Amino acid sequence: MKLKQAVTGIAALACMTTAAHAQSAGSFYVTTGWFHLAPQSNSDPLTVTSIGGSPTNLTQPNTGAKLDSADTIGFTAGYFVTDHIATEFVIGVPPSFDLEGSGNLSQFGKLGQAKQWSPTLLFKYYFNAPTATFRPYLGVGVSRVWFTDAEITNSVFQANVLHGPTSxxxxxxxxxxxNAGFTYAFNQHWFAGVSISYLPLSTTAKLNSAAATPVGTLNVQSQTKIRLNPIVSYVNIGYRF
Structure with missing residues (x-):
């Protein structure tokens, strides 16, 4: 009986030790889940900067654009530097955003679309003990953002506003x-998490149009600064090693 109790005690101690190190210094983790990106977007008026190679500064008043929300699958990989500090790399399958007209351009609806790439490096501080089931955290980091497959898809907008095919x-x-969020541990390996991030982000969209005129085709260049400022929520499931 004493031997059985001793073995049981040793096994329990081993489990406690494993759990204690599950969220502590030196442990790795990975997650996957769903990103919802909700841009808080607006833009400057569309401005014609060049006609036929000659610089201009023609602003079209009450014109603008905004981005719709998007969803995508995401992945993270992290490492606990200490019991409370972790570094995390975040990446998602590039979501496709629809660009909608605003102001005088709202009559055209969807103007175009683009895919966003935004790999991110976070530094997160976890509260509570490493063995705690519930661990909230705060984070800060940096993201490199760029866009691919950007295109104007609205032919009426191209013809009436941009005066021709546009890249x-x-x-x-x-x-x-x-960044802020929390994790909830089911055991020493599996956990779920929820986080919300905010990125103060803007980009300048440059439009290059081939405008048909009585004297031939003229190159017309326009641009607008779009402020995206997305709020990004992430619901995930993770595994700690």
């Missing part, structure tokens, strides 16, 4: 990330 390019930028 789009956007600049890339670094953006700070502010």
């Amino acid at each position: 789009v390019s956007t600049d890339s930028s670094w953006a700070p990330v502010f």
